[in-house]
Amino acid sequence: MTRTRVNSALIRRINTGRLFHIIRQNPGISQQRLSIQSGIDPATISIIITNLEATGIVRRTTDAPTGRAGRPTVALNIDARAGFLAGIGIEPDAIRVTLATIDGMACADITVAGSTEPEAAALAAHEGVVAALRSVKARRGALLGVGIALPGLVSLEGRVVFAPNLGWRDLDIAAMLARHLKCPIRLENDVKAAAIAEHLFGASRDITDFVYIMGRSGIGGGLYMMGEVYRGPHGLAGEIGHMKMVPGGRACGCGARGCLEAYVSERAILAELAAKGHQARDVAGILRGFEQGDAIVRAVLGEAGYYLGLGLANLINIVSPRRIVLGGSLARLAPCLLPAAMESLHANALAAIMRDVELVVSVLGDDAAPMGGVALALHQFLDDPPIKLGRGRDHGALAIG
Structure with missing residues (x-):
């Protein structure tokens, strides 16, 4: 008989993450209620909470005495x-930085000019982060982690495999x-990052099985399945924007033709409007033309809508x-x-499957990618937290607001 070795460190890390998010979503929760909601035994919870409190992540507060018998209630909160x-x-045209406290609450937002030159983009991102920290009077030592979300194929090892809209291949932008x-x-x-943010901070906290589709320079997909993003064996799964809609159709940035992205992305819609002589330059211009009943805008959006539905x-039908x-x-x-x-x-989905599918609009809106970065940074922090925190307090992190 072969015995399976249990990775206790991995289990402890998973349980720590679960408890952290339950406390984050239920401020003031009691330790007893935390055990009931998580299904983790009280002894394990006590050890994890003690560690989180020692590192400055969780704060315990005790209700004021009421004069009644029994122990006072201890409330748990993320600090x-x-x-x-x-x-x-x-x-390609802009780099957006969102700074958040460790509980995921955004406190600063900075946009700097983008660049398709990798070193210039890295430097611009750095300057954006420094400006965001400066705006809340926090020093660099208060920064616990960074998440980068970009349009392109990213390997499991965290390297850019191919980002056609940025012109990047085989690049370690994180380094x-x-x-x-x-x-x-x-x-x-x-989009994978945005799917994680949608689950942590958006309207899909209640489910563990959804597909997130995001558009801007391209169209991407995040397959959130059984409580986590499905990445595939190499980290590249979910390239919904490169489903073939029209064999031999419009050229796509990936080098192929007929991709969904070439018909539905913001860039594709603006290019089609320009080809028809329309002057819209951004989403606001598209919306304005639609509201004004512009025939060209409505025709282009009707075509884009058809391919989106397909x-x-x-x-x-597949997922x-x-x-x-x-x-x-x-x-x-x-x-x-x-x-x-x-x-x-x-007209094209199987009715038996379609009847159980809900189609919604994300509440994160244009914040999806940078908040996806915050979600990545939070995952990184929970996967490998520093032995002793408290450095935020020592480096000006109290100076928010």
């Missing part, structure tokens, strides 16, 4: 003073940024998710795209 996490969303920031950094595809039908979440520019354009998309979706 936001422990330090900061930075989420970086990289696009470039680490030379400036000197703290743990985790890199992920922007892509969603393919996903539903059968409980929910599909639209994020990024797809969320902003949803009122314009969904009429044609729903018609196409119902």
Whole structure:
């Protein structure tokens, strides 16, 4: 008989993460209630909470005496003073930095000019993080971790495999940024990161099975299945934007033709409008034209909506998710795209599967990628926390707000 060795450190790390998020989502929860909700035995919870309290992550508060018999209730809260996490969303034209306290509450937001030159992009991201820390009067030592979310293929090892919209191949952008920031950094595809943020901070905290689709310069997908993002054997799964909609159709940034991204992304819609002589330059211009009844805008959005619905039908037929979440520019354009998309979706999805699928718009909106970075930084921190925290308090982290 072969015995399976239990990795106790891994189990403890998983349990620590579970307890952290339950406390984060239920401020003031009691230790007894925490045991009931998590299913973790009280003795294990006591050890983990003691460790989290010793490192400054969790704070215990005791109710004032009431004069009645029995022990006073002890409430558990995440101590936001422990330090900061930075989420970086990289696009070709802009780099956005969101600074959050360790409980995931955003406290600063900075946008700097983007670059397709890797070293310049890393330096710009560094300058954005420093500016964000400065805006809340926190020193660099208060930064506990950084997450980078960018549009492209990212390996399990955290290297950019191919980011066509940035023109990057086989690149370790995290290492470039680490030379400036000197703290743990985790890199992920922007939509996978956004899917994690949707589960941690968005409207999908209640389910563990959904597909997140985000659009901006491209179209990407995050398959959140059985409580985690499905990455595949090499970390590259979920490239929904490169489903083939039209064989031999429009050229896509990936080098192929007929991809969903070439018909539905913000960039594709703007390019098609420009080809038809329309002057819209951004999502706001598209929305303005739609609201004004512009025939060209409505025709282009009708076509984009048709292909979006067809892509969603393919996903539903294959994956059968409980929910599909639209994020990024797809969320902003949803009122314009969904009429044609729903018609196409119902015409092509299997009714028996479709009836159990919910289609929603992400509440994170344009914050999805940088908040995805915050989620990555939080995962990195929980996977490998420093032995002794408290450095946020020593480096000005109390000076927020």
